[in-house]
Amino acid sequence: MDSNTICAISTPPGQGGIAVIRISGEAAITIVNALFEQTGKEKGKSTILLKEGYTLTHGNLMDEDKIIDEVMIALFRGPHSYTGEDTVEISCHGSIYIQQQILQLLVRSGCRIALPGEFTQRAFLNKKMDLSQAEAVADLIASNSASAHNMAIKQMRGGFSKELNALRANLLRFVSLIELELDFSEEDVHFANRDQLYELASDIHTHISRLAGSFSVGNALKNGIPVAIVGETNAGKSTLLNLLLNEERALVSNIHGTTRDVIEDTIVIQGVTYRFIDTAGIRKTNDIIENMGIELTYKKIEQASIILWMIDCTQVSEHIEWMASKIVPRAKNKKLILVFNKIDNVCEEEIDVLDNLFSDVDAERIHISAKDKLNINLLEDMITRAAHLPQISSEDFIVNNARHYEALVQADKSIIRVQEGIKNHISGDFLSQDIRECMHYLGEITGEINADEILGNIFSHFCIGK
Numbered sequence: 001m002d003s004n005t006i007c008a009i010s011t012p013p014g015q016g017g018i019a020v021i022r023i024s025g026e027a028a029i030t031i032v033n034a035l036f037e038q039t040g041k042e043k044g045k046s047t048i049l050l051k052e053g054y055t056l057t058h059g060n061l062m063d064e065d066k067i068i069d070e071v072m073i074a075l076f077r078g079p080h081s082y083t084g085e086d087t088v089e090i091s092c093h094g095s096i097y098i099q100q101q102i103l104q105l106l107v108r109s110g111c112r113i114a115l116p117g118e119f120t121q122r123a124f125l126n127k128k129m130d131l132s133q134a135e136a137v138a139d140l141i142a143s144n145s146a147s148a149h150n151m152a153i154k155q156m157r158g159g160f161s162k163e164l165n166a167l168r169a170n171l172l173r174f175v176s177l178i179e180l181e182l183d184f185s186e187e188d189v190h191f192a193n194r195d196q197l198y199e200l201a202s203d204i205h206t207h208i209s210r211l212a213g214s215f216s217v218g219n220a221l222k223n224g225i226p227v228a229i230v231g232e233t234n235a236g237k238s239t240l241l242n243l244l245l246n247e248e249r250a251l252v253s254n255i256h257g258t259t260r261d262v263i264e265d266t267i268v269i270q271g272v273t274y275r276f277i278d279t280a281g282i283r284k285t286n287d288i289i290e291n292m293g294i295e296l297t298y299k300k301i302e303q304a305s306i307i308l309w310m311i312d313c314t315q316v317s318e319h320i321e322w323m324a325s326k327i328v329p330r331a332k333n334k335k336l337i338l339v340f341n342k343i344d345n346v347c348e349e350e351i352d353v354l355d356n357l358f359s360d361v362d363a364e365r366i367h368i369s370a371k372d373k374l375n376i377n378l379l380e381d382m383i384t385r386a387a388h389l390p391q392i393s394s395e396d397f398i399v400n401n402a403r404h405y406e407a408l409v410q411a412d413k414s415i416i417r418v419q420e421g422i423k424n425h426i427s428g429d430f431l432s433q434d435i436r437e438c439m440h441y442l443g444e445i446t447g448e449i450n451a452d453e454i455l456g457n458i459f460s461h462f463c464i465g466k
């Protein structure tokens with residue numbers, strides 16, 4: 001492990017009220033101490049070298065005899081710190097000049113500028129957290145919706161790791177017994193009861209496949225549930241997108257075929273992130289570029305989870321059936337919502353007549369005005385219901401990381417092989433290979449893969465007789 005003392009500005013780049021500079025490593029305290037001059041009652045009495053962990057000290061940060069800034073020093077003594085090493089956090093005034101001066105001073109005094117994520121990497125190497133928890137730290141920092149925040153907090157607090165470690169511990173017990181059998185191969189003994197092993201494997205398969213299955217929800221919650229806004233030209237799709245985003249994101253005009261490309265952006269509605277996709281209006285046209293855009297619209301319908309089919313109430317299209325033939329088959333097994341727009345411009349009877357024209361289409365419907373912001377709250381409620389997020393209890397863990405998902409899929413494949421192997425009475429060494437593989441993939445998630453672990457477990461639990 002790199003034992004250099006590292007430093008970095010931990011607050012966002014730029015000017016702020018205050019800034020925090022973090023220093024971690026063996027020499028963190030001595031380096032900062034040499035630059036620090038305590039003020040106040042205790043002036044000259046003690047230095048931070050003598051302070052205990054979890055203390056705050058006020059004073060000046062000095063470059064020779066020049067004061068750089070008045071600062072607060074937070075002291076953490078390893079292993080009781082985020083990284084597990086001695087760590088100092090300097091809170092200074094948030095001027096970019098001061099931040100840079102302090103950083104340069106630290107480098108001149110022997111610190112090295114930290115690599116991205118290096119504090120967390122050290123925390124992992126020092127076993128302050130496992131890999132999946134370290135990854136959750138990044139997710140937590142990036143979370144911008146209640147659901148993403150909730151998932152990251154859970155993972156950071158180790159809920160996922162606990163679940164995986166329990167699965168691995170069970171597998172470890174069995175693989176130890178099976179490998180012990182191999183040592184007594186001449187005697188043809190079965191230490192590991194095959195029925196129990198089969199039961200355990202089924203149990204683990206159920207667990208792993210549930211976790212892997214949660215990835216579609218987890219991924220959607222993290223990256224946004226895709227919602228495609230589609231329909232005829234001039235229906236008001238771009239107007240709706242802009243309204244939801246509260247920003248003039250897409251061009252709006254009364255010319256048919258204004259939007260030709262796909263415009264995407266994320267919006268948080270009722271604590272959940274959605275990725276709204278405004279598309280080119282669907283119509284019969286000879287324009288090559290517009291047709292390319294319409295093809296893209298079809299693709300987006302297929303990729304979305306929720307489809308808002310926008311209909312212009314003021315202009316009943318003669319092509320409803322044709323339009324339905326383009327949209328409905330592609331929206332199969334997804335949530336399709338008919339959004340009748342521009343109700344500010346028509347009377348209720350007209351809407352009813354229009355609604356009837358779509359009686360063949362099996363979809364929820366809503367009447368809005370994107371221009372006058374009518375019924376937009378109802379539309380948001382409808383979208384929330386359509387997202388149909390499973391009620392997640394506080395014990396359930398949701399996988400939202402592609403690396404974890406990949407590892408779980410591989411782990412599941414191996415445990416299925418174990419099940420089949422037991423059914424087919426294959427020999428212990430093959431079984432142990434598949435169990436080891438399953439453990440390996442589960443261990444990859446938490447960063448704990450270690451073959452010595454298996455040996456260690458055998459020797460600590462059994463006396464082989466010598």
Ligand SMILES: Nc1nc2c(ncn2[C@@H]2O[C@H](COP(=O)(O)OP(=O)(O)OP(=O)(O)O)[C@@H](O)[C@H]2O)c(=O)[nH]1
Nearest residue numbers: 233234235236237238239253257258259281370371
């Ligand atoms: N009266 C009324 N006009 C609206 C409403 N929503 C949109 N419009 C108008 O309808 C016209 C088309 O709006 P857009 O948002 O550009 O429509 P679009 O569906 O994106 O159209 P394309 O990009 O061409 O497919 C504009 O002139 C909007 O101002 C509404 O609720 N009521």
Ligand SMILES: [Mg+2]
Nearest residue numbers: 237238258259
């Ligand atoms: Mg548009």
